Amino acid sequence: MATITARIERTPYETHLSTGSQVIVIDEPTDVGGQDKGMRPGELLAGSLASCTVITLRMYADRKGWPVDSIVAHVDYTYNSQQNRSTFTTRLILNGDLDDDQRARMLEMADRCPVHKALENPSAFETVLVTDPVQNP
Structure with missing residues (x-):
């Protein structure tokens, strides 16, 4: 199985989860400070x-x-x-x-x-x- 990499920068809670060829966004809802751009x-x-x-x-x-x-x-x-x-x-x-x-x-x-x-x-x-x-x- 590929290594999964999670990267977060300065945007509160927006996290990019990636393999060598795929990327999905993980986030928190707005009521806890996220932007609700992806699943928790x-x-x-x-x-x-x-x-x-x-x-x-x-x-x-x-x-x-x-x-x-x-x-x-x-x-x-x-x-x-x-x-x-x-x-x-x-x-x-x-x-x-x-x-x-x-x-x-x-x-x-x-x-x-x-x-x-x-x-x-x-x-x-x-x-x-x-x-x-x-x-x-």
Whole structure:
């Protein structure tokens, strides 16, 4: 996977998130000092889960040859700071001529996307301070 780079300059909270070939804008809403030019970081996190879920389901349906016209995932994300716990609620809409067994299997597969697996398992973090930004832009 490509390295993801986040860059913020002087415009309050407007952050450019990039890979080698793609750029998206992350921001905060105006009521907290941002300009509302993009999703909030938590919305991006929920969006990562939603997009990974529908991509995983599209791949599975295509591999099985199932008649799926479209897949929609609505993801709600909340963080409870008192319990230090995140909750993701995903509501799936499967459009296509699927029988009950196929729909049940698609529901099972939804929880197998890589982002879902990463979020539900313990993660390790390492943060290092780059002391020579010329060498490590």
